[in-house]
Amino acid sequence: MLMKIFKFILLAGFVLLIIIQFFPSGIPGNKPEDEKSIAKSSLVTGPVLEQLKKSCFDCHSDQVRLPWYAKVAPSSWLLSNHINGGRENLNFSQWEDYSKREKIGLLQKIKDEVESGNMPLKSYLLIHRDAKLSPENILSLSKWTEEATAKIME
Numbered sequence: 001m002l003m004k005i006f007k008f009i010l011l012a013g014f015v016l017l018i019i020i021q022f023f024p025s026g027i028p029g030n031k032p033e034d035e036k037s038i039a040k041s042s043l044v045t046g047p048v049l050e051q052l053k054k055s056c057f058d059c060h061s062d063q064v065r066l067p068w069y070a071k072v073a074p075s076s077w078l079l080s081n082h083i084n085g086g087r088e089n090l091n092f093s094q095w096e097d098y099s100k101r102e103k104i105g106l107l108q109k110i111k112d113e114v115e116s117g118n119m120p121l122k123s124y125l126l127i128h129r130d131a132k133l134s135p136e137n138i139l140s141l142s143k144w145t146e147e148a149t150a151k152i153m154e
């Protein structure tokens with residue numbers, strides 16, 4: 001009897017897993033990097049740019065590196081949430097579309113999020129260990145936000 005129930009649950013789970021594959025994940029498409037990207041501006045260069053690419057671009061840019069499980073529900077739904085939510089708040093690829101004021105506001109928020117350890121998201125760091133920021137990384141990012149702000153205000 002118990003075995004029968006177990007088999008049924010297993011089968012039902014399997015069927016459900018197949019059914020959910022037909023629901024679109026809503027992961028937005030990527031675009032090639034263009035002139036609007038912060039990577040093309042003189043605002044950020046060298047190691048800081050590399051750090052942003054490594055730790056933030058997977059949710060805050062149009063150049064997202066998608067892993068294989070981005071194609072499989074339900075993990076694809078989580079990724080979709082992260083990327084859509086991330087881009088909505090801050091898209092480094094569309095940086096030049098922000099006004100001066102918005103840029104300064106965003107730089108302040110980047111500083112806050114990085115210093116408080118809110119970003120990159122914890123769930124992302126579980127899988128992407130190399131995206132984790134060391135105390136030195138946090139210091140240099142935070143210093144960069146101040147320098148960039150001063151540059152924008154010039």
Ligand code: HEC
Pocket residue numbers: 052055056057058059060081082083084085086089090106109110113114119120121124
């Ligand atoms: C796994 C995806 C992911 C990664 C990686 C990530 N973010 Fe985010 N970020 C989000 C999401 C989702 C939101 C919007 C929801 C929220 O605030 O939690 C967000 C919001 C933000 C905000 C806006 C916060 C606010 O209060 O308006 C800033 C600034 C930010 N992230 C900076 C960064 C920086 C800097 C990095 C890299 C060091 C980074 N994020 C890495 C997903 C991510």
